Amino acid sequence: MIPRIMSRTPPHPTREQIELPLVLDCLSDPIRLAIVYQLAQQERVSSELCCGDFNGLAGKSNLTYHFAKLRDCGLMQTRVAGTNRFMRLRREDLDARFPGLLDAVLKSAAKDADRLQLVAECDVVEAD
């Protein structure tokens, strides 16, 4: 049996490798849009969140799947710390690559927060 390695930082695309269609496709999924939205709100505070902070959105293994997609398209970065993985938006890279895009999407999402069942700004607190 080949042991599988899980403890290393997964690969991320470089800034230049970020592709518009992949980014848009990532953002088109309601769960991933909610993840990105939540990460964007966190930017004002500590800028990082860990997997468990999104448990309300889907099951654990399903979240892992969505995190991988968000990472692969360059929307977010994962940092491994002990048994936790901390994520943050790759805002600088996104803004450099596609100026105004992320903000336009986030503003649009905010406008439809109800419809999209997004967490309100003050709800972004850890659940017990």
Place this chain on the structure above:
Amino acid sequence: MIPRIMSRTPPHPTREQIELPLVLDCLSDPIRLAIVYQLAQQERVSSELCCGDFNGLAGKSNLTYHFAKLRDCGLMQTRVAGTNRFMRLRREDLDARFPGLLDAVLKSAAKDADRLQLVAECDVVEAD
């Protein structure tokens, strides 16, 4: 045998029915993004294009499929005129619903025009 009707204007969503995830999903397909991009360039001129103007992008029946998706999500409008169907971007509705979004996507696409194999501004002329 039930005769199928093809000559009536297909249904379009109202402005309020336009949904962010559907719009982003539509724009995430390279062929549809190219269609939208080309329609956006046409805005400066006659604002309308017909199906045949996109024949370079895919086969006819495949284009019909993509047009339907673009219509269903509210990105474009179809007007039936004789044996032609004229399309235009629903810019006003889009801008009202998600301010800045369409322009941000178009600007991002323009930046990657090469990578996305989009027609240059002056190339938007009918092929013989």
Place this chain on the structure above:
DNA sequence: CCCTATGTTCAATGTTTATTGAACTATCGA
């Protein structure tokens, strides 16, 4: 050192998607 918490991997599942080509509908002009 074991137990628990955190998160990943993998295989299986059912759904949606994009793409074809062939058959069809509809309109226009000669």
Place this chain on the structure above:
DNA sequence: TCGATAGTTCAATAAACATTGAACATAGGG
């Protein structure tokens, strides 16, 4: 009225996608 032109519909297909649960890996605390 016939033929050409423009585009749609439908069925088939293969690929990609989202979701699940069970098994696993990893690190930290008693």
